[in-house]
Amino acid sequence: xxxVDHEAERENRREHSDQCxxxxxxxxxxxPPADASAPHISEQVYQHSSRAAAAPIRLARHMGDRRLIxxxxxxxxxxxxxxGRGVFDRAVSDVLSVDPDGHGVSMGxxxxxxxxxxxxxxxxxxxxxATRALPKVxxxxxxxxxxxxxxxxATGSAHPGVADVLARLHQTPGVRQTVLTGNIAPNxxxxxxxxxxxxxxxxxxAATGSDSADRRALVPVALARAQEVRxxxxxxxxxxxxxDTPRDLxxxxxxxxxxxxxxxxxxxxxxxxxxxxxxxxxxxSDVEAVVRVLSPVAAGGSG
Ligand SMILES: [Mg+2]
Numbered sequence: 001x002x003x004v005d006h007e008a009e010r011e012n013r014r015e016h017s018d019q020c021x022x023x024x025x026x027x028x029x030x031x032p033p034a035d036a037s038a039p040h041i042s043e044q045v046y047q048h049s050s051r052a053a054a055a056p057i058r059l060a061r062h063m064g065d066r067r068l069i070x071x072x073x074x075x076x077x078x079x080x081x082x083x084g085r086g087v088f089d090r091a092v093s094d095v096l097s098v099d100p101d102g103h104g105v106s107m108g109x110x111x112x113x114x115x116x117x118x119x120x121x122x123x124x125x126x127x128x129x130a131t132r133a134l135p136k137v138x139x140x141x142x143x144x145x146x147x148x149x150x151x152x153x154a155t156g157s158a159h160p161g162v163a164d165v166l167a168r169l170h171q172t173p174g175v176r177q178t179v180l181t182g183n184i185a186p187n188x189x190x191x192x193x194x195x196x197x198x199x200x201x202x203x204x205x206a207a208t209g210s211d212s213a214d215r216r217a218l219v220p221v222a223l224a225r226a227q228e229v230r231x232x233x234x235x236x237x238x239x240x241x242x243x244d245t246p247r248d249l250x251x252x253x254x255x256x257x258x259x260x261x262x263x264x265x266x267x268x269x270x271x272x273x274x275x276x277x278x279x280x281x282x283x284x285s286d287v288e289a290v291v292r293v294l295s296p297v298a299a300g301g302s303g
Contacts (some may be wrong), residue, residue, distance in 0.1 A: 072243035074266025081155025109247025111182035219255035
């Protein structure tokens with residue numbers, strides 16, 4: 001077990017005490033956790049990015065020297081231009097020969113099959129017919145996404161700090177990174193490759209929209225693959241989901257793993273800060289802060 005650097009955490013609290021909620025300021029650093037159902041939580045400290053108000057993170061008493069980090073893609077690592085939605089329109093149009101433009105379906109935090117079914121619902125496609133059409137729509141979505149590789153590159157970008165954070169974590173002992181995404185597997189690979197983000201990921205253990213239309217089912221998929229493929233059995237407090245929507249937080253919570261939210265998608269910081277995530281960032285540009293939160297304590301250096 002790697003000990004928590006309590007002095008560094010106390011310094012962190014002193015540095016940011018003016019920004020902490022009053023209930024947290026009044027809590028002794030060594031007070032027992034308020035939530036008796038979370039017996040592993042022994043410390044509550046505050047971490048923030050350079051432009052964010054302080055947000056709470058929790059450190060476990062027996063934090064180990066391993067971390068599995070499950071990255072969301074869209075809105076968290078990258079942003080896209082209209083092509084992000086356009087490939088869905090092209091896929092549905094190819095299969096159903098109708099123009100779904102203007103369907104208004106929100107996509108944040110949803111899986112590709114979930115989005116495709118919702119689009120078909122706006123077109124008054126009966127549910128049973130939509131279910132039958134879904135495999136064809138997803139195949140068409142795969143073709144449309146592959147064909148749009150250069151369009152993604154030309155109109156999209158990786159969010160600030162992403163490449164540096166991924167590279168730093170890749171070099172951190174005990175840290176393994178993969179994705180937990182609603183994209184179907186082929187599109188996950190395309191979207192990561194557009195900006196070369198796949199080179200830091202262990203994609204053999206990724207969990208994607210090809211595994212389930214329900215994002216809440218995906219953390220167990222990644223954990224099972226980590227055990228089957230890498231022979232590593234991660235404890236819940238060794239696992240982080242990093243995403244940009246309340247759905248990312250929900251899929252982490254149902255699996256009792258940690259969650260960091262980043263406000264680079266369609267949800268502003270203020271909308272994410274009150275949801276109870278373990279950490280909230282405006283973006284990932286404060287590389288040191290992000291790496292410190294997501295790293296094993298010893299590797300994080302200053303705690
Ligand atoms: Mg997202």
